[in-house]
Amino acid sequence: MKLKLAAAGLAAVLSVGLVGCSGSSSDSSSGADQERVTVKVGVVGDNNEPWETAAEALEENENIEIELVKFSDYVQPNQALSDGSVDLNSFQTQIYLETYNSEHGTDLTSIGYTLMAPLGIYSNEVDSVDELPDGATVSIPDDASNGGRALKLLEKAGLITVDPAAGLTPTTDDITDNPKNLQITELDAxxxxRSLEDVDAAVINSGMAVDAGLIPSTDSIFIEEVGEESTPYYNVIAARAEDTDNETYKKVVEYYQSDAVAQTITESTKGSQIAVWDGAPSASPSAAQSTAA
Incomplete structure (x- = not known):
């Protein structure tokens, strides 16, 4: 399998002139006789086993080559998708995508669900949220959707109360009760x-936790529940609005949403992430709801 792992940055951007958004030119038959097509997919972090599983099947059966373009933050992949540096991206929740579009005037669109990556609270200092001392420092992501999600998780853990009128994206200004006087620090996700060495606890996105060597289902001291209200936090494959009917991209979604990829998600994350597309043989939600003592 010739899966290319392209580093994000100038080299990835300049290569667009050579490869372009090649997926958009192919929307016909599939199989070995089809001319090879390269689809660039923007991802965040180093752990991309599900995409590697999908890429192997796509190359073998459809002559579609997936080139993973790796980024280190949550802003660059959408910028790259908007300017055509990548064809698709796969790193963000539905609510993050909607918030990004609202803030940047873009029309990036979800073309398929991938997985649910529960947000967790982690600590090197205590073994449960009840043990956090008065005045404890807690770091959370600083973007609107992940930061709001983190505050909602702290509320679920019984640490703070936020104004329900703020919906899914509350800010620290919406905290109405903070009995432990938590000192909340906002950082890039x-x-x-990395802040765990300097704070009492940190709210960390699952992908970032896995990249840091943590296992969300066992290492977190409190983790997000998975249920009917989780849909805004489903991760998606995103495309530009004009490409939502692209047959090649639909084929990419089809191969990602396979039993083999669902199994890879479960095995590579030790049950910490859950396949969420319709009909996915996902891991038991109870695995994602458990907390570490």
């Missing part, structure tokens, strides 16, 4: 795992 990519920095939250």
């Amino acid at each position: 990519a920095q939250t795992a």
Whole structure:
């Protein structure tokens, strides 16, 4: 399998002139006789086993080559998708995508669900949220959707109360009760795992936690529940609005949403992430709901 792992940055951007959004030119038959097509997919972090599983099947059966373009933060992949540096991206929740579009005037569109990656609270200092001392420092992501999600998780853990009128994206200004007087520090999501050495607890996105060597289902001291209200936090494959009917991209979604990829998600994350597309043989939600003592 010739799966290319392209580093994000100038080299990835300049290569667009050579490869372009090649997926958009192919929407006909599939199989070995089809001319090879390269589809660039923007991802965040180093752990991309599900995409590697999908890429192997796509290359073998459809002559579609997936080139993973790796980014280190949550802003660059959408910028790259908007400017055509990548064809698709796969790193963000539905609510993050909607918030990004609202803030940047873009029309990036979800073309398929991938997985649910529960947000967790982690600590090197205590073994449960009840043990956090008065005045404890807690780091959370600083973007609107992940930061709001983190505050909602802290509320679920019984640590704070936020104004329900703020919906799914509350800010620290919406905290109405903070009995432990938590000192909440907002950081780039990519920095939250690294902050564990300097804070009492950190709210860390699952992908960032896994990249830092943590196992969300066992290492977190409190983790997000998976249920009917989780849909805004489903991760998606995103495309530009004009490409939502692209047959090649639909084929990419089809191969990602396979039993083999669902199994890879479960095995590579030790049950910490859950396949969420319709009909996915996902891991038991109870695995994602458990907390570490």
